[in-house]
Amino acid sequence: MSASEALRKWARVARPAGDGGLEIGSRQIYILPTRYGWVFGLLLGLMLIGAVNYGNNPAFLLTFLLAGLGSNAIYLTWRNLRGLRVEGAGCEAVFAGQTARFRVRLQDTAGRERPALQLGFLAGEPLVVDLGAGGTVRLDLPLEAVRRGRLPVPRLVLSTRYPLGLLYAWSYVELDAECLVYPRPAASWQPPADNEYGGSEQGDRGVGADDFVGLRGFRPGDPPGHIDWRALAREQGLLTKQFGGDRAEKVWLDWDETPGGDDETRLRLLARALLDAERAGARYGLRLGRRVHAPDGGARHLAGCLRSLALFPEGV
Numbered sequence: 001m002s003a004s005e006a007l008r009k010w011a012r013v014a015r016p017a018g019d020g021g022l023e024i025g026s027r028q029i030y031i032l033p034t035r036y037g038w039v040f041g042l043l044l045g046l047m048l049i050g051a052v053n054y055g056n057n058p059a060f061l062l063t064f065l066l067a068g069l070g071s072n073a074i075y076l077t078w079r080n081l082r083g084l085r086v087e088g089a090g091c092e093a094v095f096a097g098q099t100a101r102f103r104v105r106l107q108d109t110a111g112r113e114r115p116a117l118q119l120g121f122l123a124g125e126p127l128v129v130d131l132g133a134g135g136t137v138r139l140d141l142p143l144e145a146v147r148r149g150r151l152p153v154p155r156l157v158l159s160t161r162y163p164l165g166l167l168y169a170w171s172y173v174e175l176d177a178e179c180l181v182y183p184r185p186a187a188s189w190q191p192p193a194d195n196e197y198g199g200s201e202q203g204d205r206g207v208g209a210d211d212f213v214g215l216r217g218f219r220p221g222d223p224p225g226h227i228d229w230r231a232l233a234r235e236q237g238l239l240t241k242q243f244g245g246d247r248a249e250k251v252w253l254d255w256d257e258t259p260g261g262d263d264e265t266r267l268r269l270l271a272r273a274l275l276d277a278e279r280a281g282a283r284y285g286l287r288l289g290r291r292v293h294a295p296d297g298g299a300r301h302l303a304g305c306l307r308s309l310a311l312f313p314e315g316v
Contacts, residue, residue: 013155013172014086020176021087023109024158028171029081031074037166040070070166077167080117080160083110084131088153088177089138093303093310095271096148096184101140102177104156108134116162121154143179148267148310151179182306183267188237190217191253191273215239216280217273242280250295251277254287267309274309278302288312 016022033041044067051059089103106129108114113133120126120141127139145151159170215228218238228239253273260266270286277284278297285295286305293305 013174015174016088016176021085022173022175024081024084024086024171024173026078026082029078029169030171031078031167031169034161034166034168037070037168040066040166044070069164073164073166076163077160077169080114080162081158081169081171083108084114084117084158085109086156086158086173086175088175091151091153091177091179093180093182093306094145095182096145098145099142100145100151100179100181101142102153102179103138103140104175105136105138106131107136108132114160114162116160118157118159118161120157122157123154126157126159145179145181148181148183148264150311151181153177153179180307180310182310183264183271185272185275186265186268187272189269189272190238191251191257214242214279214281216242216282217276237276239276250283250285252285252287252295253277255289256287263312267312271306271309274302274305 012028014022014024014028044063047059047063047066050056051063085107087105087107089105091100091102094100104119106117106119108131111134114131116128117131118126118128119139121143124141124143127141129137129139131137141156143151143154153175156173156175157170158173159168161168215231216239218227218240226241228241231237231239253270255266255270258266258269260269270288274284274286281297283295283297284305286293286308288308291308293301293308
């Protein structure tokens, strides 16, 4: 373990209480001089030596005046963080390879302005914000979602250099929040031909010939005249145009019938099939081991199916 990692493990960290939020306490704030602060201190020392050497009273006055300003800056920098409330405000699910955005809410509970606050992850660039007295501000912190599953919020650093930039005060913050990361969809995939398709009196899909109502994935036997060649030219895959009718399609997507040499490949193919089925307006279901999603449609149903893929093999 490196020295920096050992220090981070030893450091006092602000953690949320039962309501999901936390308040920065006085013993959770660290403060050190910046580069300008060290230069400022060095100049004060040189001025004091000169004043003593020459017995110059105005030099003493100026030195002690600047020293008083520096001492006051220590308190103001520390106070800019003390009592600040931090809450996690959620994160929308993303696909692997996209950028997740964790929403964090900062709130002043002491009735004073808090200028030049900085909030960010340990390894990223912080966002800078000014917080008004009694105000609340929400920040969206970007983080790359590399792999599917649960992406917990990394440790945050809340810091400030207010008011003079001579001192740097910071506090480590850990929030009980996470982002759900769906599998990255495959470029294209045609579900097996033995998937179940059926008719339903609901919807307006699949058997008409006049009114265009949407697109679905290509299936063997579709007439060439119904293929969307423009979508193929845009590298969106092989899609078939649908026209108005009196029934809706129903399709089952089954883990056991999905090809692929490993679990991640299968999950990516199923994610692609779910997105295509939703875009086509079909009623689709998902069999993932013991977990079964009955045929349905809509954003909520799609999110439920994708969640099962993201958390695989939980509950399977």
